[in-house]
Each structure stands twice: as structure tokens, then as C-alpha cells.
Amino acid sequence: DAKTTQPNSMESNEEEPVHLPCNHSTISGTDYIHWYRQLPSQGPEYVIHGLTSNVNNRMASLAIAEDRKSSTLILHRATLRDAAVYYCILRDMYSGAGSYQLTFGKGTKLSVIP
Amino acid sequence: NAGVMQNPRHLVRRRGQEARLRCSPMKGHSHVYWYRQLPEEGLKFMVYLQKENIIDESGMPKERFSAEFPKEGPSILRIQQVVRGDSAAYFCASSPQQDDYGYTFGSGTRLTVV
Numbered sequence: 001d002a003k004t005t006q007p008n009s010m011e012s013n014e015e016e017p018v019h020l021p022c023n024h025s026t027i028s029g030t031d032y033i034h035w036y037r038q039l040p041s042q043g044p045e046y047v048i049h050g051l052t053s054n055v056n057n058r059m060a061s062l063a064i065a066e067d068r069k070s071s072t073l074i075l076h077r078a079t080l081r082d083a084a085v086y087y088c089i090l091r092d093m094y095s096g097a098g099s100y101q102l103t104f105g106k107g108t109k110l111s112v113i114p
Numbered sequence: 115n116a117g118v119m120q121n122p123r124h125l126v127r128r129r130g131q132e133a134r135l136r137c138s139p140m141k142g143h144s145h146v147y148w149y150r151q152l153p154e155e156g157l158k159f160m161v162y163l164q165k166e167n168i169i170d171e172s173g174m175p176k177e178r179f180s181a182e183f184p185k186e187g188p189s190i191l192r193i194q195q196v197v198r199g200d201s202a203a204y205f206c207a208s209s210p211q212q213d214d215y216g217y218t219f220g221s222g223t224r225l226t227v228v
Binding site for chain 1 (some may be wrong): 117147156157170172207214215
């Protein structure tokens with residue numbers, strides 16, 4: 001199974017951009033990079049996903065390195081409501097169990113300072 | 115459009131009792147996934163169900179745990195003869211199809227075994 005590595009924790013000031021890194025050096029060609037976040041006492045929430053190109057949506061941006069061995073989730077202006085654990089997950093959409101089993105690591109706990 | 119509904123939010127059981135956790139997927143979603151989050155750990159896949167079918171139960175403990183998703187009604191995760199080690203947060207997610215990119219999770223059921 002391809003694995004991801006994320007920092008345990010990060011801090012950001014409110015209204016500043018946040019860059020959350022993820023390393024996935026053993027990523028395979030069919031692995032999609034997914035990000036979820038989990039607010040306190042809530043279930044995980046889908047944030048964004050990508051394969052090769054950078055992606056933007058209303059919640060965040062995803063920057064994927066050219067060799068795909070790392071990626072960065074970008075929150076453009078952190079708010080207090082963005083304080084959560086952020087998970088970077090690889091998902092092989094063409095591989096049976098790999099396409100529907102999400103493998104959650106420890107994630108990065110983001111604290112937002114007012 | 116209501117999200118994934120899980121109930122109860124909190125459940126306390128004495129050792130040896132049965133726990134029944136319910137999950138109503140989003141409208142139009144026929145795929146349900148259950149995950150367990152032990153204290154201070156990441157979420158772990160338990161089981162994947164479609165209506166009236168168990169597709170993959172490779173993450174379920176072999177004994178005391180069972181899951182169903184009947185033609186009518188919510189999906190049920192059943193834990194018989196609970197033990198202290200079953201204390202955890204149990205989350206379910208749903209999707210309209212297996213390879214949907216973003217799963218929608220419920221807020222979870224927090225089971226405490228006393």
C-alpha cells in the first residue's frame with residue numbers, strides 16, 4: 001500500500017494562508033491524492049482530490065508536485081472553523097478494495113490562532 | 115438534502131450487552147461504508163455494503179461484529195457482548211457509487227462500554 005507522511009501538527013494565524021504538506025514517495029500511477037478533514041467531534045469531510053494537475057474548489061487548492069511524490073493542500077485564508085485534523089489519502093480508483101477503502105493515517109492537526 | 119444520519123450520537127453499554135448503531139445514507143446513495151476510530155488513532159475501514167449485500171467485510175473483527183443494509187431502512191452495525199475495547203467512535207459514509215470521488219460521512223456514534 002502506498003503510504004503518506006504528514007507533519008503531526010501545524011499552526012496558522014487567522015486570515016493567513018496555510019500550506020499543509022504531504023509526502024507520498026511510493027505513489028503509483030493510478031493513485032489519486034485525496035484530502036479529508038475532521039473537525040472536533042465530527043466525521044471526516046471531503047476537501048479535494050487530484051491526480052496530476054493542480055486543483056481548486058471552493059474549500060481549498062491542491063498543488064501536486066511534477067513527480068507526484070508530494071502534494072500541498074492550500075487554505076487561502078484560514079478561519080477558526082478550519083481548525084481540524086487534515087488527512088492526505090492515496091486512493092487507487094482502479095483497484096478493487098483500493099478504490100473504496102480509505103486509509104487514514106494520523107493526519108496533521110491544524111490550530112488556527114485568532 | 116439531509117446528510118448521512120447516524121444515531122444514536124452517544125451510546126453507553128455495560129460489558130456483555132449488545133450495541134446497535136444505525137446509519138441512514140444520503141438520499142440516492144446505495145453504498146455504505148463503516149469505519150471505527152479508536153481513541154487517539156486514525157479511522158479504520160470495517161465494512162462496505164450495498165443494499166442487501168455485504169461487499170467487503172475484511173476490516174470487521176471476526177467475532178461479535180456484524181453489519182447489514184436491508185432493502186428498506188438504515189444500515190445497522192451490531193456489536194454483541196461488548197467489551198471495553200469496543201469503546202470508540204463509529205462512523206459511516208455513503209456514496210452514490212463505489213468509485214465516487216468524495217464520500218459523505220456522518221457525525222458518528224460514540225460508544226462507551228462501562
